[in-house]
Amino acid sequence: MRLVLLADVRSLGKRGDLVEVADGYARNYLLPRKLAGEADKGAMAKLDAQAKARERREAQEFADAQALASRLEAAKIAVKAKAGGNGKLFGAVTNSDVAAAITSELSVEIDKHKIELPSQIKALGSYPVEIRLHRNLVAKATVHVQAA
Numbered sequence: 001m002r003l004v005l006l007a008d009v010r011s012l013g014k015r016g017d018l019v020e021v022a023d024g025y026a027r028n029y030l031l032p033r034k035l036a037g038e039a040d041k042g043a044m045a046k047l048d049a050q051a052k053a054r055e056r057r058e059a060q061e062f063a064d065a066q067a068l069a070s071r072l073e074a075a076k077i078a079v080k081a082k083a084g085g086n087g088k089l090f091g092a093v094t095n096s097d098v099a100a101a102i103t104s105e106l107s108v109e110i111d112k113h114k115i116e117l118p119s120q121i122k123a124l125g126s127y128p129v130e131i132r133l134h135r136n137l138v139a140k141a142t143v144h145v146q147a148a
Helices: 023-030 041-074 095-106
Strands: 002-005 018-020 036-038 077-081 088-093 121-123 125-134 137-147
Touching: 002 041, 041 095, 041 125, 041 137, 077 088, 077 095, 088 137, 121 137
Parallel strands: 077 137
Antiparallel strands: 002 018, 002 036, 088 121, 125 137
């Protein structure tokens, strides 16, 4: 029996997949638990429409991420921190500090978990930073640490 999965099923596939299963498995397990629905013309048309909408949404998200990446790479991200006379910081610059600096400079919220620092930043200077904006796109920006 051909079915469209309505939820992720470990042994069969993900939501929206078209699967072929035994009649008994479908009637006794998948259909009563509403894990799958019959693959009729209406369900297939709905599945195609959802796939097209998902592709359009992902393409738009990727385009937005590319635009943000170009803004980030061109921007001068300045982080102010307390430092001693020899240029060493009192503490370290963290992902949260970089995210706050991006928010203040570009008015864009970036999740601190998407920012990857090369190592701990404990001195004044410029440091490269990678920001994961999309699963296929990583923006490279430079953070300038200045004395407060």
